Amino acid sequence: MRSIRRKCTVLVLLFVLCWVVYPSSQERIIIDIDKVGGYLLPIALPRLKGETVDPVLGQQIRTVMQRDLERTGLFRIIESNGNSVQTIKTLPYGDWSSLGAAGVIAGQLDVSQGRAPLTLQLTLHDVAQQLMLLGKVYQGSREGHRRMAHRFSDHVLQIFTGEPGPFDTQVMCVSPVPDSKATEIVRMDYDGHGVRRLVANGALNLAPVLSPDGSVLAYTSYRAGSPDIYLLDLRDGQEERLTSEPGLALAGSWSPDGRYLALSRTIDGNNDVFLYDTRRRRFKRLTNDLGIDVSPSFAPDGRRLVFTSDRGGSPQLYLANVKGGRPARLTFEGTYNTAPAWSPRDDTIAYVGRGEDRAMAIYTIHAESRQRQRLSFGPRQYEAPTWDPHGRFLMHTSRVGDAWQRYIVRQDGHDKILPAANGLACLSPQWVTRAKPSS
């Protein structure tokens, strides 16, 4: 725990100065991310000024931004390695226009100036309007360069779509230990870099669920002989065993205010959904049914939950109220609908369903209108989807044969494979905001 904290602290001598933002981003939405067509906005990403001093670092920074933007399926990066920028504030716009670029990301790299080992300035330009849209200065350690690039990508998406991107984020994963039956809980950047082990104890560890403020990790471990939920405080490394009965206990989701943990728990052979109140340190039973009640996920209002139950004879999604009452069935199509994830921004719920062709797929369904949409196709095995912290993109892990792959998915189903982390598999990902520097 201590070493993780130290590393985090090192990473984050990093601050941002916003020195100019031309027209306000609200007025400049030119791409509606949820209704996109086939047009890819061409963006040039030339060599950074000063990159010759450290060509490898410069290349890495540009590659991070290129991959981020390409994964949205909204941009086409124009190969312009031959061109480098002379000035990052006023570009020769005509040159870029002739290359077909609608936008240019220019930058300046300084690895020697001042106290910070790395100073990175990045700008975004509108070629047609000959305007600088965005400028940022980042200072910090060299190790922080990926994060600086991710943050700028987030801003670029903000400029073009009106909402920030999902790039400066992390995922919690279950990672199988090779040649063993053990799994570890790891945290890493959304694109597989910067892996940190949070739970590694030689046992099976599953279902990591991080609290909204990033301070407490709930997960299930078999290390005491039965699958129990543990609460690991990432601030001080203190751990608490939350359940100890012989049956299954799985964390599902934290309430948006971080006070309640929704979980499923088997007591005397009966599996139900409970809320654990971290303030009063007690459980409240939410369902009482002889069937399986599992995978609770909070709505952003903190008052409703969706969960999986087989009370009707097959696994289906049900809506429940934290105050109690009889759960209402949400899904009626298909005989297998599980692993719901309620969007953090609206009433869209993503889940793994079995379609009319009997193949498993990722679906979304609206909690009120019950409108359903299929987001994936092809013979794959899917695990639970997870939303990015803004609720615009989904991530899921699925596999064909032995090969697990992690995908980033837009709500219209457009998807891109995410890189594997150093050969580490990331199963059951939970997409989270980046760990705070102090944690």
Place this chain on the structure above:
Amino acid sequence: MVFQLLRITVIVFLSTILLAGCGRKAGSVAPEAPADMATSSEEADAQAGMPDGMGDDGVMSEEDMLTERAMVAEEQARQAEAMRQAEMAEMAEMAQAAFVNEDIHFAFDSFLLDPEAERIIGEKAAWLRDNGGASIQIEGHCDERGTSDYNLALGERRANAVQQYLTVLGIAPDRLSTISYGEEQPLDPGHDEAAWSRNRRAHFVISQ
């Protein structure tokens, strides 16, 4: 006369010692008995303080033959007993192996016990009755299809279904624990129906 009487007494005495020694030895360390016997007869001669053993030769040989025949018979009986015990041990081992290795299988997304499952659980119950000291853990497993959390709950249902049926068959519940591994520990790493059907299982582990 007196000398002859003494001689007879000595012979009877010796025979008694010999037979007694033989019986004991054959019972304990049979394979080494013939050598021991020779030794003990010599010792007996020496102990009896007989300067002339000529006349005893015929009698001693007869005794040897007798004891040898008894020994062979005992050896055969011992071997038969050992074989019987080995067979029993082997049968017990086979029964235990069958107990541990024969899984109970399920249909997709189901924890219902079909007649074949009930038959196998009946055999498990018989073994548990024969091995009253054993406690077991029933593991519930699923195939890779479907999602992790639901499969963990389904695996638990499978293990519980088997446990309940065993208690119906009269096995004490405190000898039976359950655990679910969901889809986390497949027996067959394949990705086809053959692998999936092998992986949808309740597996038995002897915990003590």
